[in-house]
Amino acid sequence: MKSNEEKQFSTETTSLLNLPSPHSTDRPVQLDHVLSSDNLENGDEYHGQRESKRIEDEKASFNKKFNSNGGLRRVVLLLVFACIAAVFIFALIHFKSGDQNNSGSPGNAFGKPQPFSLNHPNDLGITSVARPKETAPPERLFRRLESPDSDQRQPLPTSSWYQNLLLTTGEPNNLHRAYALPYMLDLVGPIPGLTLHKGFLVPTDRVIQLADNAWNGLTLGAAADIHEKTQKKLTHQYTVSSPTELGVTLHWDAMNMSSSIVRGMAYGTMIFEDFKTNGGEDGILFPTLASYIAFGKPPVVDGTSQLECDDKGSRTLVEKEVELHFGGSDFTWLVFFSQPVWVQCSNGKESNNAFLQVVDVADELSKEPLVVRAALANSCTNGRVHNYCKSQLMDSEQQKGYGDLLRRYADTIPGENTSMKYQVLEGESEGTLVLDWDARSVSSGKSKDSSSTDLGMIHFAMPHHMDALDSSSLPDDKYCLPTIMGPACAVLGTEMTLTETIPDVDFRAKRPIPASFLSDIGDTLVKDMKYELEAFFQRGAGDTYFSGKMLSKLGRIALVAEEVTELCSKRMSREYDVACKNTTIPTKQAMDTTIDKLESSVEIWINGSAETPFIYDDAWGGLVSCGCYFNGKTCDNEVPNCPTLSDQGLDFGNGFYNDQHFHYGYHIYAAAIVAHFRPEWGKKHWEEVLLLVRSIANPSRDDTAFPLYRHKDWYQGSSWASGVPRPPYLNGKNQESSSEAIAAYESVALFGKVMQKIWTSDRNPSKAAIAKEVKQVGQLMTATELRSVNKYWHVQQSDPIEKRIYPVEYTGSVVGIVWQSMIQFGTWFGTAEYLPYGIQLLPLTPISEERDELEWMNEMYYPFSTSCASTFQCTESGWSVLQLAVLATVGYREEASIRAIALPEESYTNAGGNGHSRTNTLWYIATRPIVDEPIELVASDVRGAGEKRPAPVFELTDCHTPATCTDAVLDNMPDSYSCREHITFLIKMERKPQWDACTSVGVEYEESCGLCNPTEMVENTPKNATQAPTIDNSICPPCTDEECDSDLNRCPLFERSFVCTAGANVFGCSPIPWYFEDECDTCCEMTRCQNLKDIEAQKVTHDGTAFDKPICPPCPKEVCYGEINQCPIHTAPYLCLGGDNVGGCASHPWDVKKGVTCSECCEVKTNC
Structure with missing residues (x-):
């Protein structure tokens, strides 16, 4: 309810807003309303009439004076005309300027976006450093992008969906692939060209893998006459042009052909400038489609006749299309031609290649390029291949309709300039x-x-x-x-x-801090405002990730202090008056000191004086950290000796464009806060902060220093965090922390918002317009990230089947890492169950409310909270801060606040929580919306100061659980060794403290040793017990010892693993038996192989006098961060270091004793 004073102010303001100009003959609108007798209170009629009479008298007096004084009238008229002319000229200039530069700005119709800045980093004091050739863009690959008029090349994508295709230095291999969706694409088929693959899903409770059989792909390319007896090996090398936000164009110059690939493409398309090409030493090359497997039936021409594939070179006229069916895959492809052509085909035996080749065009005078398109019309034609058929989403009628749809729209192709x-x-x-x-x-x-x-x-x-x-x-x-x-x-x-x-962005939540929380927040501010960044961060030494987190942490403390001060300086209500009297309000001196610390620490990173300065990478086009070899006091290196350009493990891969939006987002956020408090600083360092913004959110090709939207995949909506690793990841691009991506773009929007206000107040419309564009680009990037994160990272198991994104086998309520070909419940830095949840929840800023939908919070609270409560590490490392944020969100603000205050100091200083402060945590908890019907609390969900593990002990006593870990339990025999012996081995040989050793053994051998697990809660949450399906072992009997020791044993560890030992899918892996003979002739179950390996390893290491070296010891740091290590740590952590399989990854230790496949190996551990 408004007070009388507020009502009066509201009425007076409204009246003023509705008054006409002094020269208008219209009566005041608001006064007309007042003079209506029906609406007047007592006495109002007299005052309204008197006011109306006063205005009319003043107007008449003015008109009389004005008309009687001709000189005055002329001067006034001249001034009026001059003003009109000035406004017109300004508008004309602004319109033309906008037409040239602003037509694509967010506030106008679609067109060319406005660049944030055209200043080159060198002109802003940033030094360019030459990148080593080994990590620079491959020169031959990008020669089409070089300008004949300039030594400079356009900036290149570093995190695009097709990035792996931009990392080949010679002949491509299976790592150089792209996931266009629904196709997987690579360039290593039987002939040079583009190969289309259709994958199938292999889901488990923790991992969903997109698998494929390389033999099933179809290649659009070129080859010599397929009936020639000897075929020369042709190069598969290619060049690229037109890299855009949505796609890229590939060129095979020797074949005079090109293909534009885009996300969501329904067809593979190849354009041949001529129907045949003189390949020089390679002879005449013809447009060809090729497969590693044979046709299952003769190709069908134009839906009517069959094409005979013989050795005589018979030729058949094709008007529009050919239908190809392959027996081994059961795939049916439709191939379309842009003009009538003469074709021939060759169909080898089952293990040989099949070809369809264009040998001539029907119109010999045609000069038009030949366009060949191919689309997979059916991946389960006869229902014979289980892996593909089980995931079919179309019935037979829809399948027929889909083929008709492909035929109807085959004429329209995507171009180069997407x-x-x-x-x-x-x-x-x-x-x-x-x-x-x-x-x-x-x-x-x-x-x-x-x-x-x-x-x-x-x-x-x-x-x-x-x-x-x-x-x-x-x-x-x-x-x-x-x-x-x-x-x-x-x-x-x-x-x-x-x-x-479009989300609104602000430094504050949608609601103020409730009065009941002010006192606790005021108390934490007293200490937190004295927070000091590490001395090396204050000097600009160290990595850009943790330094950015510390800067944002200090900035958030200042913002909360400002809010508390403002709330208590206003007379909001009696409740706030009482609360503020019991609240320690930050002093002006404390505020100034805090902002001084923040300003100097932010500035040193962007003004060029940091010990680890930013440099400009001309090769790819981007701002990177030089890197710091820290000796404990300072950096041992100086520019131009920048180790991040060659060491992709340094600074979280910043020099390889890994996670840059995470890193720079924190720095931009802190800079926006400084500008918020000190506008002059914002104006002074405008261009310097924009360098960070441009590096991750550049919207304009006119800005030739940076690529467009570095990490953003506009088709998928979310971002890809990985950059240009060497070698590229087989699973494609990935992003782990979706929440830090959202926060990065929130930071861009906030900096634009703050600077728009500053430049507007400074009467600088051009810079205000740029700042507005920065804000709106940031808002759009935030909006799309939010939508996709809620769709693909936040999993609601309660959703009905038709709404689910992932197969029902996946049981997590969150995705830890989204890859292009894998969904993973896990993180890069650990396997604890609370980590995948926590990494999707930081930092805690106002945008988190848009990110974390209540329905998802309600579902993920139980597994996250239970996991966090089960180990001291969750609290010590700081991840419990986020568990308390969830607790407040689901409706328990008071409980969360009490526990946040009780958390030990380590929770806010260790790696998992050092970006949080107690102040900001309490602010976030306090400002969560009230939940009408909160879910039930987890009874064992305890957080607090007493929750710290005992001091490390390096001998076995009682596993810190004397009540349950008795001698009888320690002497249990889960296998050939007792619980005591397993724990002793970990303590003596791996130097694990008793707590960790007992936990590991208790988890691994829960039935026998679980009572010695110190992290086991007294009140366990029962797990869902599901009965394993009954499987007929006669189909795939257990693998023999020889099979276990052979190269067949390379499957991921499913709950049950089955390998094809002979047939079309030999070496293929499946979580279910191979039922169909056309897929696999014989198979065996590998599940016991891992157990055999474990026993063998124990026999090696169990020695009464000495412990032998493990078969695969932990990998040293230089291997962990070296190029050879590409192993997925959770599924295949054993890395081969020597022998035929060097660089290979396995789910079990390599048998180095035999030395047949691998002579040396190591295990990639979570702390690697």
């Missing part, structure tokens, strides 16, 4: 995102822009697209294919237009 366009209107809650496929018609040559009619194009949309698309984009029926990110469904249109909800 792009992303956007529009965000000031003050609006929605923005528009357009993915433009640069479509053109093959038959007419018309593009989308030049065609008067809609070209019609089929494309695949991800689940989050389907939520935002209009129903007019959908075909008549729903044609969907399974992918690692859920079902991808066919949509129509040359563009994909998405509506995004």
Whole structure:
């Protein structure tokens, strides 16, 4: 309710806003309302009439004076005309400027985005350092991007979805692949060209793997006459052009062919400039489709006749299409030609290649390029291959309709100049995102822009697209294919237009700190405002990640102090008056000191004086940390000796563009806070902070120093954190901490918002306009990240089957790492169950409320809280801070506040929690919305100061649990060794303290040794007991010892693992038996192989006089961070260091004694 004083102020303000100009003949609108007798209170009529009469008298007097004084009248008129002219000229200039530079800005119609700055980093004091050739972009690959008029090349993508294709230095291999969705693409088929693969999902409770059989791929490329007896080995090397936000174009110059690949492509497309090419020493090359496996039946031409594949070179005329079916895969492909062609085919025996080759065009006078397109029409044609058939989403009628759909839209192809366009209107809650496929018609040559009619194009949309698309984009029926990110469904249109909800960004929550929390927050501020960054961070030494977290931590403390001060300086209510009297309010001196510390520590990182300065990498085009070889006091190296350019393990891979949005987001956030408190500082360091912004969020090609939106995948909505690792990851790109990506773009938006206000107050409209663009680009990047994170990282097991993204086998309520071909419940830095939850929840800022939907919070609270409560490490390392944030979100603010105050100091200083402060944690807890019906608490969820583990003990006594870990339990025999012997081994040989050793053994041998597990809670949460399915062992009997020791034993550890020992899928792995003979002739179950290896290892290490060296000892640091290590730590941590399989990864130790496959190995551990 408004007070009388507020009502009076409101009425007076409204009246003033509705008054006409002094020269208007219109009566005041508000006064007209007042003079209505029906609305007057007693006495108001007289005062209203008197005021009206006063205004009329003043107006008459003014008109009389004005008309009687001609000189005055002329001067006034001249001034009026001058003002009008000035406004017109200003508007004209602004319009022209906007037309040239601002037409693509978020506030205007779709067009060319405005650059944030055109200043080169060198002009801002940033030194360029030459990158080692080994980690620089491959020169030959990018020669098409070199400008003949300049030594400079355009900045290159470093985190794009197709990045692995940009890292080949010679002949490509299977690491150089891209995940276009629904296809996997690589360039290593039987002939040079583009190979399309269709994967299948292998789900478990913790990992979903997108697997594929390389033999099933179809290659669009070129080859010599397939009937020649000897075939020369052709190079598969290629070059690239037109790297965009959505795709890239690949060129095979020797074959005079090219292919533009884009996300969501329904077809593979190859453009041949001529139907045959003189390959020099390679002879005449022809457009060819090739497969490693034979046709299952003769190819069908134009839906009517069959193509005979013989050795005579018989030729057949094809008007439009050929249908290919392969027996081994049971795949049916449709191949389309842009003009009538003569073809021949060759079909080897089952183990040999099959070819379809264009030998001539029907019109000999045609000068048009030949366009060949291929699409997988059915991956389960006859229901014979279980791995593919079990995931089919279309019934037989839909499958037929899908083939017709592919035929109908085969004429429209994506072009080289795909792009992303956007529009965000000031003050609006929605923005528009357009993915433009640069479509053109093959038959007419018309593009989308030049065609008067809609070209019609089929494309695949991800689940989050389907939520935002209009129903007019959908075909008549729903044609969907399974992918690692859920079902991808066919949509129509040359563009994909998405509506995004634009989040508001602010330093404060949507509601103020409640009065009841002020006293506790005031008490924590007294200590937290004295927080000092590490001395080396204050000098700008160290890594950019933790330094950024510390800066943001101090900045958040200052913001909370400001809010407390403001709340207690206003007379909000009696409740606040009472609370503020009992609250320690920060003094002005304390505030100034805190901001002084923040300002100097932020500035040193961006003004060029840091001991670990930022440098500019001309090779890729980006701002990177030089890196610091820290000797305990300072850095041993100086520019230009920058180790991050060659050591991809240093500074979290910053020099290889890994996690840069995480790192720089924290620094930008801290800079925005300094500018918020000290506007002059913001103006002075505007360009320097923009360097960090441009490096991760550059929207304009006019800014030639940085690539577009470095980490952002606009099609997927989320970002890819990994950069340019050497060698690239087989599983493609990945991102772990989705919440830090959201926070990074929140930081960009906040810096723009703060600076827009500052430049507007400074009457600098041009810079205010740029700041507004920074804000709105940041908001759009935040919005899309939020949508995709909620879809692909936040898992709700309670969702019905039709709404689920991931298979039911996956039991986690969160995804720890999203890869392009793997979904992983885990993290890069540990296996504890609370870690995948925690890494998706930091930092705690206002945008977290948009990120963490209550439904997901309610579901993930139980597993997160139970896991965190089960070990002291969760509290000591700081991850429990986030568990308390969840506790407050699900409705228990008071309980969370009490526990946050009781947390030990280590929770806010160790690696998991050192980005948090007690002050900001309490602020976040206090400002959570009230939940009407909170879920039930976990009874064992205890956090507090007493929750610290005992001091390390390096001998076995009682595992810190004397009540349960008795001698009888220690003497239990889970295998050939007792619990006591297992624990003693870990203490003596791996130097684990008693707590860790007992925990490890208690978890591994829970039935026999579980009572010696010190982290086991007194009140256990029962696990869901599911009965293993009954499997007929006669289909795949247990593998023999010889099979276990052979190369067949390379499967991931499923609950039960089955390997194909002979047949089409030999060496193939499956979590279920190989049922179908066309897939596999014989198989065996490998589950016992791991147990055999464990026993063998124990026999080696169990020696009464001495412990032998383990078969695969822990990897040393130089191996962990070396190029040879690409092992997935959770599924295949054993790395081969020598022998035939050097660089190989296995789920079990390599048998180095035999030395047949590997002569030396090591284990990649979580602390590696």
